[in-house]
Amino acid sequence: MSLVHKYPDEVKQILSKYPPEGKRSAVMPLLFLAQREEGYVTKAAVQDIAQILDITETDIGSIIGFYTLYHDKKEGRYRIQVCTDLPCALRGAEKFMADLCGSLGIKVGETTSDGLVTLEAVTCLAACDKAPMFQTQGPDGIKYHEDMTVEKTMELIARLKTAVGEVK
Amino acid sequence: MAHILLRHREIPDLNTIDVYKKNGGLEAFKNAVTKLKPNEVTDVVKNSGLRGRGGAGFPTGMKWSFIDNKNWPHYVVANADESEPGTFKDREIMEGNPFQFLEGLMLASYAVGANAAYVYLRGEFWDIGASLDKQIAELEAEGYLGEKLFGTEYSLRLYTHLGAGAYICGEETALLESLEGKRGQPRNRPPFPPAVGLYGKPTIINNVETFTNVPLILAKGADWYKTIGTADSPGVKIFSLSGRVNKPGNYELPLGTTFRELIYTHGGGVIDDRKVKAIMPAGASSSLIMVDDEKVLDTPMDYATVRTLKADLGSASVIVIDETVPLDWLINKTVHFFKHESCGKCTPCREGTYWMSHLTERIHAGHGTTADVDLLLNVAKQIQGKCLCALGEFSTMAVVTSIERSRQDFDRVVKAQ
Numbered sequence: 001m002s003l004v005h006k007y008p009d010e011v012k013q014i015l016s017k018y019p020p021e022g023k024r025s026a027v028m029p030l031l032f033l034a035q036r037e038e039g040y041v042t043k044a045a046v047q048d049i050a051q052i053l054d055i056t057e058t059d060i061g062s063i064i065g066f067y068t069l070y071h072d073k074k075e076g077r078y079r080i081q082v083c084t085d086l087p088c089a090l091r092g093a094e095k096f097m098a099d100l101c102g103s104l105g106i107k108v109g110e111t112t113s114d115g116l117v118t119l120e121a122v123t124c125l126a127a128c129d130k131a132p133m134f135q136t137q138g139p140d141g142i143k144y145h146e147d148m149t150v151e152k153t154m155e156l157i158a159r160l161k162t163a164v165g166e167v168k
Numbered sequence: 169m170a171h172i173l174l175r176h177r178e179i180p181d182l183n184t185i186d187v188y189k190k191n192g193g194l195e196a197f198k199n200a201v202t203k204l205k206p207n208e209v210t211d212v213v214k215n216s217g218l219r220g221r222g223g224a225g226f227p228t229g230m231k232w233s234f235i236d237n238k239n240w241p242h243y244v245v246a247n248a249d250e251s252e253p254g255t256f257k258d259r260e261i262m263e264g265n266p267f268q269f270l271e272g273l274m275l276a277s278y279a280v281g282a283n284a285a286y287v288y289l290r291g292e293f294w295d296i297g298a299s300l301d302k303q304i305a306e307l308e309a310e311g312y313l314g315e316k317l318f319g320t321e322y323s324l325r326l327y328t329h330l331g332a333g334a335y336i337c338g339e340e341t342a343l344l345e346s347l348e349g350k351r352g353q354p355r356n357r358p359p360f361p362p363a364v365g366l367y368g369k370p371t372i373i374n375n376v377e378t379f380t381n382v383p384l385i386l387a388k389g390a391d392w393y394k395t396i397g398t399a400d401s402p403g404v405k406i407f408s409l410s411g412r413v414n415k416p417g418n419y420e421l422p423l424g425t426t427f428r429e430l431i432y433t434h435g436g437g438v439i440d441d442r443k444v445k446a447i448m449p450a451g452a453s454s455s456l457i458m459v460d461d462e463k464v465l466d467t468p469m470d471y472a473t474v475r476t477l478k479a480d481l482g483s484a485s486v487i488v489i490d491e492t493v494p495l496d497w498l499i500n501k502t503v504h505f506f507k508h509e510s511c512g513k514c515t516p517c518r519e520g521t522y523w524m525s526h527l528t529e530r531i532h533a534g535h536g537t538t539a540d541v542d543l544l545l546n547v548a549k550q551i552q553g554k555c556l557c558a559l560g561e562f563s564t565m566a567v568v569t570s571i572e573r574s575r576q577d578f579d580r581v582v583k584a585q
Contacts, residue, residue, distance in 0.1 A: 017327045024349035066351040068333030069291045085253045086501045087410040124253035129416035142294035
């Protein structure tokens with residue numbers, strides 16, 4: 001089903017935020033809408049957005065590629081995005097990341113075998129005083145988790161697993 | 169002193185419209201729209217001496233007066249893309265005291281005759297975007313936003329717009345490109361946004377913290393504001409303190425507070441009582457201020473005085489580096505950040521950050537030679553002054569200053585050649 005049919009109210013609301021000559025501005029919120037369910041933007045959704053905004057699919061592809069919060073392939077249902085930038089690294093983020101990899105049995109960039117979690121290292125998230133920290137990107141949007149330990153993270157992952165059920 | 173920006177620390181529930189109004193909120197906006205001419209609002213801000221808090225420190229009222237009144241409509245955009253490593257102040261403002269920020273944005277809109285204003289948030293501020301949407305709806309419901317406000321001819325709407333993860337969008341022209349639905353790559357300047365901005369129209373862009381200063385300046389007057397801070401840098405600043413200190417966090421202090429007071433009185437001193445080796449006063453884009461002499465810590469943090477240490481105060485995101493931190497590790501971190509965030513538009517930045525990352529990686533891994541350190545310095549200097557925006561320049565600051573100011577740290581980890 002196309003975006004307009006699936007989310008008619010949201011699409012209308014998004015378009016209302018911008019003047020007619022600035023319709024293209026809606027591409028970013030529409031991409032977030034498109035990846036809400038599957039966690040990535042499908043080819044069909046790209047075609048939908050191209051049609052809604054009267055821009056090319058290539059244009060949209062260049063935007064998906066430019067911004068780190070858009071994804072064009074299916075990975076974990078939740079992404080755990082750990083900040084390992086300088087201020088967080090000065091407060092233990094690198095060790096936290098290494099220990100978390102150990103507990104999950106995956107490397108940075110990999111997905112757990114149940115398809116639940118993809119682990120990523122990201123740049124500064126504006127939470128430098130509460131490191132180690134990460135955000136989760138998933139069906140419920142983006143959530144911050146601050147002053148984290150590996151134990152607290154594993155508990156969170158168990159809760160996420162219950163929330164979405166088994167995903168393959 | 170009571171807070172001016174982080175007032176939620178004293179006033180519980182200030183992020184609700186009722187509590188904000190009970191504490192004098194929204195009166196400045198109503199008063200401006202019903203009793204002041206737009207240019208009178210700009211004049212008060214100009215007289216207050218307020219400087220932009222996003223990094224450049226440009227006088228705010230002067231920026232507003234540059235709006236091109238021959239080209240309409242006008243827009244105002246709040247830069248809430250807070251992405252500089254070490255900066256986390258706008259987030260606290262928008263979570264704790266959002267109405268004061270929005271009222272500042274509304275006052276700026278009235279001052280420059282804009283009927284629409286956008287808050288450009290980094291995409292990671294997803295939840296803040298959702299709560300701002302609710303707060304904007306409340307302002308509409310109570311008649312502070314919408315058509316013909318308070319029976320005047322003035323109308324105003326506010327909208328939020330989420331970015332999607334790109335440091336470069338904090339640069340104002342890249343932000344405009346992104347808001348227009350394009351890749352966030354900086355524009356050539358001039359023309360500057362007050363002449364040609366969003367959708368080609370005159371646009372004022374300020375940082376969240378800058379806007380948050382405005383309601384109290386209007387309510388209490390420019391003379392009151394100038395009693396705080398220094399003559400050149402009036403007012404308070406939120407210092408985001410991070411790195412190797414016992415109590416990292418946001419500290420709202422008058423401009424001109426010393427590094428020592430911030431780090432020791434407020435920040436609880438350095439972890440394990442180690443010595444401060446260096447300070448990065450403006451996040452990852454900073455020059456390193458080497459603290460070889462303890463007296464450096466007594467420097468007042470205002471825009472002009474920090475410059476005498478050959479560094480910039482920028483957004484005042486103070487990262488404390490202690491004596492145990494190897495500088496080759498540090499610049500490897502900052503260079504990888506800028507390599508990741510380079511938008512790719514200008515060759516010196518795109519290629520330069522790539523080559524710098526190879527060199528810092530090699531030096532940090534212990535495979536470097538003295539010639540690599542020289543080459544790294546050379547590559548960094550080739551980037552400087554050759555890019556459209558400041559990102560290229562920023563990527564070299566920690567590299568150049570740490571090598572030039574503390575070469576022995578590098579000679580220790582490389583082989584002589």
